[in-house]
Amino acid sequence: LIGCNTAAPTSESRLKLGTNITITIHDTVPRGIFPDIWTRFDEIEQKMSINESRWDDTELLQVNQAAGDHPVTVSDETLLVVQEGLRVGELTDGAFDVTVAPLVLLWMVTGSTPQVPDQERVAAARELIDYTRVQIEGNAIYLPEPGMGIDVGGVAKGYAAAEAARLLREAGVNHAILDLGGDVVALGTRPDGRPWRIGLQDPTRRRGALMGVVEVIDTAIVTSGVYERFFEQDGVRYHHIIDPFTGYPTRNELTSVTILSSDPTYGDALSTGTFVMGLETGFNLIEELEDVEGIFIDEQQRVFLTSGVRDSFRLLSDEFAVSC
Numbered sequence: 001l002i003g004c005n006t007a008a009p010t011s012e013s014r015l016k017l018g019t020n021i022t023i024t025i026h027d028t029v030p031r032g033i034f035p036d037i038w039t040r041f042d043e044i045e046q047k048m049s050i051n052e053s054r055w056d057d058t059e060l061l062q063v064n065q066a067a068g069d070h071p072v073t074v075s076d077e078t079l080l081v082v083q084e085g086l087r088v089g090e091l092t093d094g095a096f097d098v099t100v101a102p103l104v105l106l107w108m109v110t111g112s113t114p115q116v117p118d119q120e121r122v123a124a125a126r127e128l129i130d131y132t133r134v135q136i137e138g139n140a141i142y143l144p145e146p147g148m149g150i151d152v153g154g155v156a157k158g159y160a161a162a163e164a165a166r167l168l169r170e171a172g173v174n175h176a177i178l179d180l181g182g183d184v185v186a187l188g189t190r191p192d193g194r195p196w197r198i199g200l201q202d203p204t205r206r207r208g209a210l211m212g213v214v215e216v217i218d219t220a221i222v223t224s225g226v227y228e229r230f231f232e233q234d235g236v237r238y239h240h241i242i243d244p245f246t247g248y249p250t251r252n253e254l255t256s257v258t259i260l261s262s263d264p265t266y267g268d269a270l271s272t273g274t275f276v277m278g279l280e281t282g283f284n285l286i287e288e289l290e291d292v293e294g295i296f297i298d299e300q301q302r303v304f305l306t307s308g309v310r311d312s313f314r315l316l317s318d319e320f321a322v323s324c
């Protein structure tokens with residue numbers, strides 16, 4: 001086998017960005033690549049996190065604390081992530097809204113003390129949510145009303161994935177899989193040149209149970225689903241994707257949305273946004289947009305595929321049925 005690329009895959013895992021991350025390199029491992037990526041993730045979290053992380057003075061916490069008072073200058077990458085969030089806010093007519101922080105902090109679904117808040121407090125927080133009111137001048141971000149806040153939780157993991165993929169490519173890696181708690185970047189092809197086969201989570205079953213598989217090359221596969229993070233109170237499940245229009249966890253016919261795109265940042269924001277929009281509007285938006293495909297699953301276990309993914313998707317579970 002001399003001359004063949006027979007490198008066995010090398011994996012490392014860490015708990016970062018509030019999720020379990022695994023990087024698997026199917027190539028010669030460039031020196032120092034794993035520490036470089038873990039450091040990159042720490043830097044991103046240190047700039048952009050707003051809840052219960054190791055860092056209590058992040059750029060976005062400063063922006064939020066200064067709401068109604070003064071603008072705060074942020075780094076280029078924080079600005080970029082916020083701007084990507086604002087752009088997808090426009091595309092989704094506010095279903096994706098980076099100013100959702102007051103509601104996220106009220107519900108604390110992903111925090112240590114989740115609770116169903118009083119109706120009045122939900123209504124009050126909802127009044128503060130409006131991405132069109134974010135003011136940007138240069139690198140300075142200003143939120144015009146006290147209590148407003150930016151939360152990039154629906155898009156920053158995608159950005160982190162994009163950064164990790166960039167570092168890997170720059171180091172010469174052509175075959176790798178990044179898994180950020182279910183958000184996957186399939187870098188390049190398999191070592192034998194064939195497409196990667198990426199499993200899709202069955203939203204009704206334990207983590208790791210798959211309902212289908214897609215074949216992809218150089219693609220980010222990002223999912224937002226009801227099963228990802230949630231708490232239960234009085235027998236009702238409350239998950240972490242908030243409908244900015246109601247102030248409550250999104251309740252529609254969907255159980256999960258998977259977006260395929262070359263840009264993980266865009267895909268992450270779009271999966272959250274189209275999940276909030278619901279099957280019909282969300283699906284139509286993805287069908288309409290260029291360079292993105294979607295896999296929508298509803299409560300009746302129906303699977304809806306946009307036209308560009310129909311040939312590369314295969315069902316694995318007979319409890320689901322492909323509807324289009």
Ligand code: ADP
Nearest residue numbers: 095096097098100153154224228240241242272
């Ligand atoms: P995950 O973080 O599990 O990958 P998502 O990408 O769908 O899931 O992001 C969910 C996170 O996005 C929430 O934890 C919250 O921080 C934020 N979020 C919740 N609702 C919205 C919304 N309507 N628009 C923008 N961000 C949201």
Ligand code: MG
Nearest residue numbers: 154268269272
């Ligand atoms: Mg998202």
Ligand code: MG
Nearest residue numbers: 157183223268
């Ligand atoms: Mg996500």
